[in-house]
Amino acid sequence: MAFIDYYKILEVDKTATEAEIKKAYRKMARKYHPDLNPNDKEAEKKFKEINEANEVLSHAENRKKYDEYGENWQHAEQYESAKQQQQYQRSSQGGGFGGFGGGGDYSDFFESMFGGRSARGGRRTSQYKGEDISAELHLDLKDVYTTNKRTLTINGKNIRLTIPAGVENGQQIKISGQGDEGINGGPKGDLYLTFTIENHTNFKRDKNNLYSTVPIDLYSAILGGEVTAGTFDGKVKLTVKPGTQNGTKVKLKGKGFPIYKKEGEFGDLYITYQIEIPTNLSEKEKELFAELAKLKNS
Incomplete structure (x- = not known):
């Protein structure tokens, strides 16, 4: 796999903070997102490179390996394991290890990692x-x-x-x-x-539950009536009780979101009523509301 300079891909310095990397990623991901660049192969390739760079640099452990081993960062654990194994072999033979020097040359390290000689002189493959x-x-x-x-x-x-x-x-x-x-x-x-x-829906999701707001007219809130409310997979008719207050919540059991890996089980849907105050009243309507106000205050 060819070496890719992830810092260059995200256009940040090697000293960039986690927040700076995150900000750079979001900016470039928006710029090259396939939805904004349909049928653009270069933008698609760039988007993949940006995601790959973010996966490495936003992960503290992966970034440390990348900074230390460069193009060989993906094999950092194997290098460290093989190095420790080589040191152990030399120590057990009484020669001391002292890094890569002492009893052998630098290539011994790679032989022990990729199929070199065993401590007994035989051929082995790690x-x-x-x-x-x-x-x-x-x-x-x-x-x-x-x-x-x-x-x-x-x-x-x-x-x-x-x-x-x-x-x-x-x-x-x-x-x-x-x-x-x-x-x-x-x-x-x-x-x-x-x-x-x-x-991109009108529902708010919180784990397995869904939340939505349904408008009802003032007359239904006062006198009662019916209202049609949307669920995630269709519509239902709800009965509005007389005297319903603004902000009243209704729970629809089992009309929420599917529960992960539990076939046929769903959360609940919570609907909040929002009373709409009528506007652009006719003169007759205004007179009627004035009459109601007088009756209330009498």
Whole structure:
């Protein structure tokens, strides 16, 4: 994999703070987002590079490895493990280790890591798990109301997965064996997928519950009546009690959002009534309201 300067991609200095990196990422992600650049292959490529750079630099541990090992940062753990193993072997043979010097040359380190000589002189192959990778999947709230299947392309590989209904914004799932290839036949790394869910509906979501506001006219609030309210999957008719006050809340059990990995179970929908005061009254209507005011004050 070719080396990419992630700091250059996000146009920040190597001394940039976490907040500065986050700000730069958001700015560039908006600029090159596929929705704003339809059919623009260069913008799509740039958007992927920006996300990759953010995944590394916004993660403190990954950033530390990247700063220390550069283009080899994804194999930092393998390097450290192999180095410790080499030092242990030299120590057990009584030669002391003292870094990479003392009993051997620098290439011994790589031989021990990628299939060199064992302490007994035989040939051995050290296997290491491939690097874990991270990705971000952008979805709309409507997309996760039902279970659906998606095909993702990550590092040139097509990965088919089932997204359960009820996934939350910021939730991360682990997909085993979908990371980078292992070293010397070692197991593949894992894929950590983070969901970014945007809400373009009239509902507010709080975990499994939904919240919305429904307007009712003044006459229905005073005298009672019926009002049609929207739910996430359709409409329902509600009975408005006489004397309903502004801000009255109604709970619709089981009309909320699906509960993650619990088939057929839903949260609740909470509706808040908002009374609309009539405007542009006719002279007759004004007279009637004046009469009502006199009756109330008499």
